[in-house]
Amino acid sequence: MIRPILVTGAAGFIGFHTSLRLLEQGGEVVGIDNLNDYYDVSLKQARLAKLQEFDKFKFVKLDISDKTAMEKLWAEHGDFLEVIHLAAQAGVRYSLKNPYSYITSNCMGHLTVMEMCRHTKDFKHLVYASSSSVYGGNKKLPYSVEDSVDQPLSLYAATKRSDELMSHTYAHLYNIAQTGLRFFTVYGPWGRPDMALFIFTKAICEGKSIPIFNDGNMKRDFTYVDDIVSGILGALKNPPALRIDGKGDVPNRILNIGNNRSENLMDFVKVIEDALGKKAELELLPMQDGDVPETYADIEETTRIAGYNARTTIHEGIPKFIAWYKEYYNIS
Numbered sequence: 001m002i003r004p005i006l007v008t009g010a011a012g013f014i015g016f017h018t019s020l021r022l023l024e025q026g027g028e029v030v031g032i033d034n035l036n037d038y039y040d041v042s043l044k045q046a047r048l049a050k051l052q053e054f055d056k057f058k059f060v061k062l063d064i065s066d067k068t069a070m071e072k073l074w075a076e077h078g079d080f081l082e083v084i085h086l087a088a089q090a091g092v093r094y095s096l097k098n099p100y101s102y103i104t105s106n107c108m109g110h111l112t113v114m115e116m117c118r119h120t121k122d123f124k125h126l127v128y129a130s131s132s133s134v135y136g137g138n139k140k141l142p143y144s145v146e147d148s149v150d151q152p153l154s155l156y157a158a159t160k161r162s163d164e165l166m167s168h169t170y171a172h173l174y175n176i177a178q179t180g181l182r183f184f185t186v187y188g189p190w191g192r193p194d195m196a197l198f199i200f201t202k203a204i205c206e207g208k209s210i211p212i213f214n215d216g217n218m219k220r221d222f223t224y225v226d227d228i229v230s231g232i233l234g235a236l237k238n239p240p241a242l243r244i245d246g247k248g249d250v251p252n253r254i255l256n257i258g259n260n261r262s263e264n265l266m267d268f269v270k271v272i273e274d275a276l277g278k279k280a281e282l283e284l285l286p287m288q289d290g291d292v293p294e295t296y297a298d299i300e301e302t303t304r305i306a307g308y309n310a311r312t313t314i315h316e317g318i319p320k321f322i323a324w325y326k327e328y329y330n331i332s
């Protein structure tokens with residue numbers, strides 16, 4: 001019997017796209033999310049409404065840090081053998097304002113998800129979201145999973161690194177196959193209102209200025225969401241080998257999912273301007289606390305293990321976001 005795949009954070013940006021791809025491929029998905037109001041809840045509901053057009057999609061509103069609710073979910077839907085865990089309190093800057101939500105969702109939530117997997121017979125694979133922010137202020141580029149990541153610059157990054165460490169421990173103790181994916185600045189249609197592409201597009205459309213931090217001296221490895229989804233599903237199909245009789249490597253690995261092409265922030269702005277046919281008014285600001293000037297992913301291992309290939313350039317991806325934005329918000 002084929003069991004449904006559990007996607008946590010299914011109403012979120014990446015969870016929505018991942019669920020949609022699985023459903024379009026004929027898969028069965030149970031999506032969970034607490035629909036918190038970190039950003040516009042109606043956007044989360046609109047994403048869910050699209051997923052609910054598929055008979056094979058079921059949604060359950062719950063908080064992943066609520067152990068009782070998670071046990072009830074497993075009991076009602078049967079054991080999940082594959083879990084894509086994307087629910088989290090995201091955002092580097094908000095962790096300066098609301099630190100507790102990060103510990104609850106990202107640490108307690110991650111533990112609860114792992115506990116459920118550990119008690120599932122024949123469990124196959126837990127793929128979970130980490131973040132490029134774990135690289136902190138590392139100077140060596142591109143960022144490699146071999147690099148030291150012991151000096152996170154934000155609480156968000158610290159919780160994501162904690163997830164990776166907890167996952168290593170659970171894989172070691174209980175022989176659970178796990179893959180942590182360090183995503184690098186994801187963008188695309190149905191994207192997050194707290195991220196640069198959305199903020200810039202909205203401001204330019206409304207004739208307002210856009211905040212440019214570090215006087216524009218920022219580089220990001222922007223990754224188109226469809227490429228991210230291919231990476232997630234590629235990783236899911238290729239779990240690390242389990243130990244046999246206690247022998248072999250700990251079945252836990254970490255992969256970068258980026259674009260391997262770091263873009264200058266001002267070039268990024270230019271592509272948005274071109275796609276909108278409108279010039280941006282710039283507000284030059286200093287570097288923000290907790291932020292880093294450049295991210296750039298080494299993706300060699302991700303390509304080898306998950307067949308991952310970042311295909312989409314910002315010249316292709318940004319116009320797709322702008323087209324969605326204009327349609328969704330009814331802008332001519």
Ligand SMILES: NC(=O)c1ccc[n+]([C@@H]2O[C@H](COP(=O)([O-])OP(=O)(O)OC[C@H]3O[C@@H](n4cnc5c(N)ncnc54)[C@H](O)[C@@H]3O)[C@@H](O)[C@H]2O)c1
Nearest residue numbers: 009012013014033034036063064087088105129183185186
């Ligand atoms: N988007 C990016 O650029 C990026 C980069 C690095 C890492 N990530 C990570 O990828 C994952 C998905 O990110 P996203 O961009 O889709 O963010 P998102 O905020 O759009 O999605 C996360 C979803 O999780 C839900 N959620 C949060 N806490 C929850 C809880 N305690 N219980 C149940 N649901 C909860 C939220 O309501 C939201 O819908 C997150 O783990 C994030 O930290 C994203």
